[in-house]
Amino acid sequence: MLFKLAFVLSVNKKYFIMKQLISLSVSILCISAIFTSCIQNKTTRTFKITRPVYKLKQEVYDNIQTQPATSILSGGKMFLKGNYIFLTEKNKGVHIINNANPSSPINESFIPIPGTEDVVVKGNILLADCFIDLLSIDISNPSNIKLVNIAKNVFPERNTVNGFSIDSNSVIVEWITKDTTTTGEYYTKFMTANGVATLDNFGSSQSPSITGVAGSMARFVIVNEYLYTVSSSTLRVFDISNANSPIAKSSVQMGWNIETIYPLKDKLFIGSQTGMFIYSISNPTNPTQLSTFLHANMCDPVIAEDNYAYITLRSGTNCQGISNQLEIVDITNITNPILKKTYPFTNPHGLSKDGKLLFICDGVDGLKILDATDINDLKTIKTISMAKTYDVIAYNKRAYVAAEDGVYQYDYSDENNIKLLSKISTK
Amino acid sequence: MRIILLLLVCLNIISNANAQIKSSDREIDGKKIRFSTIQQVGVIGNGEEVHPAFQVVFGAQYKRYFLGVGAAIDPYFANSFPLFLDGRFTFYEKRFSAYVYGDLGINKMLHSNARFPREWSNGQPAFKLHTGLYHDYGIGMKTKLAGNLYYNFSIGMSFKETKYSYTNYTWPSQQPYDELYRNVASRFAIRMGLQF
Numbered sequence: 212m213l214f215k216l217a218f219v220l221s222v223n224k225k226y227f228i229m230k231q232l233i234s235l236s237v238s239i240l241c242i243s244a245i246f247t248s249c250i251q252n253k254t255t256r257t258f259k260i261t262r263p264v265y266k267l268k269q270e271v272y273d274n275i276q277t278q279p280a281t282s283i284l285s286g287g288k289m290f291l292k293g294n295y296i297f298l299t300e301k302n303k304g305v306h307i308i309n310n311a312n313p314s315s316p317i318n319e320s321f322i323p324i325p326g327t328e329d330v331v332v333k334g335n336i337l338l339a340d341c342f343i344d345l346l347s348i349d350i351s352n353p354s355n356i357k358l359v360n361i362a363k364n365v366f367p368e369r370n371t372v373n374g375f376s377i378d379s380n381s382v383i384v385e386w387i388t389k390d391t392t393t394t395g396e397y398y399t400k401f402m403t404a405n406g407v408a409t410l411d412n413f414g415s416s417q418s419p420s421i422t423g424v425a426g427s428m429a430r431f432v433i434v435n436e437y438l439y440t441v442s443s444s445t446l447r448v449f450d451i452s453n454a455n456s457p458i459a460k461s462s463v464q465m466g467w468n469i470e471t472i473y474p475l476k477d478k479l480f481i482g483s484q485t486g487m488f489i490y491s492i493s494n495p496t497n498p499t500q501l502s503t504f505l506h507a508n509m510c511d512p513v514i515a516e517d518n519y520a521y522i523t524l525r526s527g528t529n530c531q532g533i534s535n536q537l538e539i540v541d542i543t544n545i546t547n548p549i550l551k552k553t554y555p556f557t558n559p560h561g562l563s564k565d566g567k568l569l570f571i572c573d574g575v576d577g578l579k580i581l582d583a584t585d586i587n588d589l590k591t592i593k594t595i596s597m598a599k600t601y602d603v604i605a606y607n608k609r610a611y612v613a614a615e616d617g618v619y620q621y622d623y624s625d626e627n628n629i630k631l632l633s634k635i636s637t638k
Numbered sequence: 639m640r641i642i643l644l645l646l647v648c649l650n651i652i653s654n655a656n657a658q659i660k661s662s663d664r665e666i667d668g669k670k671i672r673f674s675t676i677q678q679v680g681v682i683g684n685g686e687e688v689h690p691a692f693q694v695v696f697g698a699q700y701k702r703y704f705l706g707v708g709a710a711i712d713p714y715f716a717n718s719f720p721l722f723l724d725g726r727f728t729f730y731e732k733r734f735s736a737y738v739y740g741d742l743g744i745n746k747m748l749h750s751n752a753r754f755p756r757e758w759s760n761g762q763p764a765f766k767l768h769t770g771l772y773h774d775y776g777i778g779m780k781t782k783l784a785g786n787l788y789y790n791f792s793i794g795m796s797f798k799e800t801k802y803s804y805t806n807y808t809w810p811s812q813q814p815y816d817e818l819y820r821n822v823a824s825r826f827a828i829r830m831g832l833q834f
Binding site: 251252253254255256257258259261386388526 | 684685686715762806808815817818819820821822823824825
């Protein structure tokens with residue numbers, strides 16, 4: 212009887228414990244469900260925020276004078292004229308480098324031009340953009356340059372920069388960057404779009420004329436008495452027969468993501484992220500589209516000569532492409548360009564060609580020099596390792612290379628003995 | 639993930655073997671320290687997300703105190719692998735008793751997260767993952783089932799810090815820098831499991 216009672220009590224006790232356990236569990240679960248929504252997460256974001264510093268245009272233009280040389284902070288587009296290299300420092304101005312002695316170039320002076328991205332030189336006149344305006348600067352005496360003309364509001368699409376507006380009376384002269392931390396609520400979704408800004412693209416090839424030599428990724432080119440410029444969407448024509456006073460003649464809407472312009476005789480080769488457009492300028496003020504060569508969405512500088520156009524395609528954040536290669540396009544029939552051959556590269560940027568030698572800036576791999584005698588069988592003659600390369604101009608047996616750490620000059624008069632002449636270092 | 643699970647299973651087997659051998663108990667000053675393992679499953683979440691979670695702790699039980707090292711699989715917001723020290727205090731040593739616990743450690747994120755790839759589709763570097771802080775506190779109850787086998791049930795607050803960055807560029811100098819994100823998730827943690 213006692214044993215039976217003990218057994219019953221034991222079972223009841225276990226039952227009681229389990230019941231308490233389940234009851235407490237359910238209660239806690241219910242309480243949790245009620246208060247769950249009250250708890251929130253917090254995300255902090257630490258980033259650099261940039262704000263513009265504005266100045267009145269008149270004040271800026273009054274300050275466009277020859278100034279003492281400043282350190283080159285970043286290599287940019289180059290323009291060769293006579294014994295000078297005009298090196299654009301984007302949005303800052305132009306470094307004037309005396310290259311009379313290529314083995315010992317001298318960073319001679321600096322012309323401050325806020326908002327400049329491209330320069331060309333015709334005769335003694337340097338033409339540079341300053342946001343929405345086109346400036347004509349007399350550089351007949353590089354140590355005492357003079358601003359001689361302002362063509363106002365000829366680049367209206369540049370009235371917005373990084374989301375900030377530029378009105379007719381002011382320009383952005385500086386950007387102030389500081390660290391900022393913001394705090395927000397729960398942040399589950401993160402943008403997967405590769406919307407990160409990129410480094411600029413530079414490239415070059417020969418633009419034959421007394422006006423000087425520019426690059427394959429230039430946005431300004433001079434053909435005879437006309438200046439052709441491309442923005443992200445528009446081709447513009449300026450009559451610069453009197454470079455002191457350029458006259459806007461016409462414009463052509465070209466779609467989006469236009470990047471570069473390269474002249475060859477009476478043709479313009481326009482590079483965009485979606486392909487190459489070929490325009491006739493037989494009527495200089497009325498560019499007419501002849502043909503299009505499309506490729507995948509990638510950044511592409513283009514140069515052309517004789518029967519072939521050379522296009523480098525590369526991957527990169529804003530370019531969105533995934534391939535890195537050189538495409539050689541047969542333009543014998545200019546109205547029907549045909550892809551002839553493709554060569555893989557690491558991350559090709561600017562390119563230039565002089566005779567049979569093809570120069571390609573291949574990103575972190577440095578400068579590659581190829582024998583392009585047979586376009587079906589390019590042979591690498593030399594690879595010069597250096598910091599990340601952007602731009603090369605091969606002209607008159609000298610290669611001018613803009614790299615991350617400076618501007619190099621190489622002598623390739625003997626292709627079997629290509630040698631470094633000099634380097635101008637960036638800061 | 640499979641490697642982590644395999645590691646946890648192996649550690650579990652080793653600990654289970656240790657728990658069965660009474661001769662492995664050490665004595666300090668005549669008091670017994672018993673190796674013990676706690677394995678728990680449960681849910682963690684708040685109004686935004688709710689996820690299952692798994693946790694294992696290996697440590698030593700001395701009277702009413704427990705101290706151990708634990709690891710967890712935590713898919714909340716982004717898959718991560720917290721590693722932590724676990725401390726527990728049981729209020730009274732009876733068949734049915736309450737305890738409090740606290741965990742403190744680090745939170746390691748995993749690149750296997752689709753949300754945080756190592757590279758973008760174009761080959762450009764995407765995210766860098768950083769180690770964050772992990773801490774967890776709560777109360778629970780444990781029921782003795784047999785011998786050294788206990789059933790645990792706990793509820794508490796769990797905090798997980800997720801830190802990641804990606805390369806952005808300043809304007810207009812285009813200088814690269816790391817844009818840093820730090821997400822501190824506060825959520826309820828309800829767990830149940832076994833201790834032996």
